[in-house]
Structures are given as structure tokens and as C-alpha cells.
Amino acid sequence: MEKIAVLGAGSWGTALAMVLNSNGHDVRLWTHIEKHANEINQTRRNEVYLKDVVIPDQIKAYFDLKEAIDDVSTILLVLPTEAIRMVCQQLKAVLTDKVSIIHGTKGIEPETFKRVSEMIEEELPRELYDEIVVLSGPSHAEEVSLGHPTTVTTTSKSEQAALHAQGLFMNDRFRVYTSTDLIGVELGGALKNIIALGAGISDGLGFGDNAKAALVTRGLAEMARLGTAMGADPLTFIGLTGIGDLIVTSTSRHSRNWNAGNLLAQGFSLDEVLAKMNMVVEGVRTAKAAYQLGKAKGIVMPITFGIYKILFEDADPREIVEQLMTRSKRNEVDEVHTLLKQYYRQD
Numbered sequence: 549m550e551k552i553a554v555l556g557a558g559s560w561g562t563a564l565a566m567v568l569n570s571n572g573h574d575v576r577l578w579t580h581i582e583k584h585a586n587e588i589n590q591t592r593r594n595e596v597y598l599k600d601v602v603i604p605d606q607i608k609a610y611f612d613l614k615e616a617i618d619d620v621s622t623i624l625l626v627l628p629t630e631a632i633r634m635v636c637q638q639l640k641a642v643l644t645d646k647v648s649i650i651h652g653t654k655g656i657e658p659e660t661f662k663r664v665s666e667m668i669e670e671e672l673p674r675e676l677y678d679e680i681v682v683l684s685g686p687s688h689a690e691e692v693s694l695g696h697p698t699t700v701t702t703t704s705k706s707e708q709a710a711l712h713a714q715g716l717f718m719n720d721r722f723r724v725y726t727s728t729d730l731i732g733v734e735l736g737g738a739l740k741n742i743i744a745l746g747a748g749i750s751d752g753l754g755f756g757d758n759a760k761a762a763l764v765t766r767g768l769a770e771m772a773r774l775g776t777a778m779g780a781d782p783l784t785f786i787g788l789t790g791i792g793d794l795i796v797t798s799t800s801r802h803s804r805n806w807n808a809g810n811l812l813a814q815g816f817s818l819d820e821v822l823a824k825m826n827m828v829v830e831g832v833r834t835a836k837a838a839y840q841l842g843k844a845k846g847i848v849m850p851i852t853f854g855i856y857k858i859l860f861e862d863a864d865p866r867e868i869v870e871q872l873m874t875r876s877k878r879n880e881v882d883e884v885h886t887l888l889k890q891y892y893r894q895d
């Protein structure tokens with residue numbers, strides 16, 4: 549059994565702390581708000597982020613980062629992408645012994661186009677950690693914390709490290725696979741949030757199931773197209789961290805991205821939507837990064853570009869849908885599909 553510090557006491561950090569606790573690990577949950585740590589310790593509830601569950605007594609919340617990481621062997625970062633660099637800098641100031649790092653964050657940084665593991669690598673000196681592992685897949689905190697069956701994937705540059713993380717989390721309610729495609733797993737988890745925003749917009753406009761199936765399917769093609777150009781294995785996009793996560797995020801009432809899209813379609817401005825959500829909506833920043841990246845690399849991503857225009861250029865969602873529906877005639881099969889077809893023919 550290990551001592552593990554979970555940095556980020558939002559919904560996902562709390563749910564993952566509960567999984568680790570149920571596996572017998574000694575888990576500390578760190579939040580940057582002192583009042584939040586006190587509330588969790590006194591009430592055993594995380595009222596703002598995960599109100600429907602009781603947090604087991606064994607999980608202690610910390611405000612002092614140095615105390616939270618004292619003597620731990622693994623640190624799990626579960627923060628918004630925007631907070632990753634800042635918290636790594638705080639960590640660097642107090643971390644003395646080498647640890648394993650795992651992260652459960654899903655995003656890409658605008659301007660730099662860095663994945664989260666790359667941001668951590670840039671901020672933390674190499675001698676302070678063994679390897680970085682990514683944990684991703686279709687997994688809403690609200691269901692994981694209730695013990696509903698869930699599957700995720702761990703990946704790392706080191707297969708050993710991915711296997712170690714698999715062992716830490718896996719139980720009969722939380723099944724963990726491993727993958728060797730670090731780039732594909734991270735990009736799948738980040739890019740699906742953009743398409744989920746689109747699914748929320750589509751549902752908010754009342755377009756129904758056909759439109760959503762089209763968005764998810766053609767959105768997946770865009771994810772795989774950009775991902776492949778960034779060095780991912782296209783097959784990863786038909787796995788848990790690609791289509792799996794895209795399905796759950798585009799269809800679940802728990803999804804922050806879907807709900808944000810739904811509110812946008814009702815006419816709220818982006819600022820109003822983000823204020824109403826009170827939780828991180830990662831697809832917004834990642835849409836900016838994917839738009840910039842798609843432009844820079846000349847990748848065809850009409851859905852992603854349309855969602856970017858709704859978010860940042862005040863475009864009317866109905867006009868974007870019309871533009872998507874009236875694009876020039878095409879064949880459905882492009883280079884990514886061709887690769888997938890070759891794969892299926894091997895069976």
C-alpha cells in the first residue's frame with residue numbers, strides 16, 4: 549500500500565482519491581483553499597464539486613502542500629489544465645524526494661500546444677520524478693464516486709510506470725487498461741471535450757439524435773486527423789480514451805462540456821456560461837489550442853473550427869450548422885479511415 553497525495557480537490561480529484569482509498573492506500577487530498585480543506589475534514593462532504601457522496605474518514609484534506617506531500621511515493625495531479633504549471637512550480641519548491649507522477653487532466657495549452665505531461669516535464673526538474681503517467685478514459689466523477697462500473701487507461705513513456713499506476717487504481721468497480729500511446733491517449737481526452745461542447749450546442753438547438761451521431765462520428769475523424777499529425781496512433785481514437793470518452797462526454801448529463809454547450813445554444817454568452825458552470829469546462833481552452841494548431845498544420849477540422857467561432861467570435865450556432873451541412877461534396881473515407889480499414893482487415 550502506498551502513500552499518495554492527490555492535488556486538486558474538485559470532482560475528479562475527490563472521486564479518484566476515493567478509488568485509491570478503497571484500494572487501501574493512504575490518501576491525502578490537497579486543495580489551495582484553506583476553507584475548502586476544513587469543510588471536507590469537518591463535514592466529510594465536497595459540497596461544491598461532488599455533493600452526493602460521503603468522503604471516507606481515512607481521506608484527510610490538506611491546505612499545506614508541503615504537509616500533503618510529506619513522505620508520499622506518488623503524486624496525482626487532477627487540476628484544470630490552466631493550473632498545471634502554477635501547481636508544478638509550487639510543488640517544485642517543496643518536493644525533496646523522488647516520486648511517481650500521475651495526472652488525470654484533459655487539455656491542451658493554447659499558444660504552446662503542449663499536452664499536460666509535456667507541461668509537467670517543463671516545470672518539474674527531472675530528478676524529482678520517476679516517470680509521468682496519464683490516466684484517461686470515459687469516467688465521470690459523479691458515477692465513479694458511487695462505485696458504478698468504469699473503465700480507464702493508463703499510459704506513460706515507461707510501460708512499467710503505466711503498469712504501476714494500473715495496479716494502484718484497479719478494482720472490481722474501476723477497471724484499468726494500459727496503453728503505450730501516450731500522445732494518442734492525452735490528445736483523445738483533450739480533443740473530445742470540444743466535440744462534446746458541440747453535442748451540447750446541437751442538443752440545445754433541439755436538433756436531435758441524427759445530428760449528434762453525425763457530430764460524434766465526424767468529430768472523431770477530426771480528432772484522429774489532428775492526433776495522427778501530432779504523432780498519435782490512429783487506433784487509439786477507437787479505444788476508451790477516444791470514442792469511449794467522446795461518447796460519454798457527448799451524451800451524459802454529468803458532462804461539464806455538454807452542459808456548457810447546451811447553455812450556449814440557449815443564448816447565454818461564454819462568460820455567462822462559465823460563471824454558471826462553477827466547474828472547469830476544459831473544451832473551451834482546448835478549442836482555442838486545436839484551432840491554432842489546425843491552422844498552423846493545415847488540418848481540415850470544420851467542426852472544431854465552427855465551435856471555435858461560436859466560442860470566440862460570437863458566431864451564430866445555426867449559421868455554423870448550415871455551413872457544415874453545405875460544405876462541398878466529399879467521400880467519407882479519408883486517410884485516417886484508410887488506416888483503420890487496414891487494421892480491421894487484419895482480423
Ligand SMILES: NC(=O)C1=CN([C@@H]2O[C@H](COP(=O)(O)OP(=O)(O)OC[C@H]3O[C@@H](n4cnc5c(N)ncnc54)[C@H](OP(=O)(O)O)[C@@H]3O)[C@@H](O)[C@H]2O)C=CC1
Nearest residue numbers: 557558559560561580626627628631653654688689827828
Ligand atoms: N469531473 C470529471 O468527471 C472528470 C474530470 N477530468 C479532468 O480532470 C481535471 C479536473 O477537473 P474537475 O475535477 O472536474 O474540475 P473541478 O472544476 O471540479 O475542480 C477543479 C479543482 O481544481 C482547483 N484549482 C483550480 N485552480 C487551481 C490552482 N491554481 N491551484 C490549485 N487548485 C486549483 C479548484 O479549486 P477552486 O475551488 O479554487 O476553483 C478545484 O478544487 C480536468 O482536466 C477535467 O477535464 C477527467 C475525467 C473526469
Ligand SMILES: O=C(CO)COP(=O)(O)O
Nearest residue numbers: 685686687688803804805
Ligand atoms: O472527461 C470526462 C469524462 O470522461 C469529464 O468530462 P466533462 O469535463 O465534460 O464533465
